[in-house]
Amino acid sequence: MAATRFLLSLLLLAAGTAAAGNDPVLAPPAETLPPTLQAIRADLQRIVAARDLRALRAHVREDTTLSFGGDTGPTGFDALWASDPDATQRLWQELDAILALPGVAQEEEGRDAYCAPYVFCLPHTADIDVFAAQVVLGRDVALRAQPDGRSAVLARISHAVVTRIDDGTEPVDWMHVRLASGQEGFIATHLLRSPIDYRFSIVDEGAGRWRFQYFVAGD
Numbered sequence: 571m572a573a574t575r576f577l578l579s580l581l582l583l584a585a586g587t588a589a590a591g592n593d594p595v596l597a598p599p600a601e602t603l604p605p606t607l608q609a610i611r612a613d614l615q616r617i618v619a620a621r622d623l624r625a626l627r628a629h630v631r632e633d634t635t636l637s638f639g640g641d642t643g644p645t646g647f648d649a650l651w652a653s654d655p656d657a658t659q660r661l662w663q664e665l666d667a668i669l670a671l672p673g674v675a676q677e678e679e680g681r682d683a684y685c686a687p688y689v690f691c692l693p694h695t696a697d698i699d700v701f702a703a704q705v706v707l708g709r710d711v712a713l714r715a716q717p718d719g720r721s722a723v724l725a726r727i728s729h730a731v732v733t734r735i736d737d738g739t740e741p742v743d744w745m746h747v748r749l750a751s752g753q754e755g756f757i758a759t760h761l762l763r764s765p766i767d768y769r770f771s772i773v774d775e776g777a778g779r780w781r782f783q784y785f786v787a788g789d
Contacts, residue, residue, distance in 0.1 A: 593749055
């Protein structure tokens with residue numbers, strides 16, 4: 571899976587955050603996707619918007635990786651995502667979340683591919699712990715003193731990679747994080763994403779055909 575991270579030498583350690591200039595930055599890509607990949611993304615968006623499970627499954631091939639536990643292909647897809655309504659609902663939620671973020675053009679097996687979301691697909695600096703890392707998804711995002719939208723703003727963060735403090739004390743809508751400077755605070759969960767949360771790579775097979783290379787979470 572590491573092979574999916576090797577392309578696109580885009581800027582990571584760019585202009586830092588307002589509060590802590592040493593925080594790595596993982597900004598969304600500015601490049602426009604090639605027309606074929608734009609069409610593939612649009613086709614997937616249409617399928618997800620329609621909640622068309624059969625159409626989605628048709629793009630899962632026998633070698634599509636669906637977990638790190640050996641689940642592959644249509645059979646693995648059915649076991650993970652079509653076994654009950656709750657699983658299928660979560661599938662659509664995960665795809666909605668990925669498609670709400672930009673992706674990047676890459677190459678898989680010598681073919682053009684679309685990798686999403688960018689927080690996984692772009693290369694990371696070696697000192698980032700992907701298990702604890704959280705990428706701030708916007709500009710001037712508030713780092714607050716408490717897990718409360720009315721709490722004091724300690725800093726404004728733009729596209730920084732911060733470290734999650736998993737102490738189990740914050741509400742589900744907030745995450746306790748630490749900046750590179752050591753400063754701690756809380757950021758709304760919907761404004762953060764782990765690099766190893768759900769992601770996919772879609773391979774262009776030509777003539778309007780495409781397939782999932784992988785759709786996984788974890789590492």
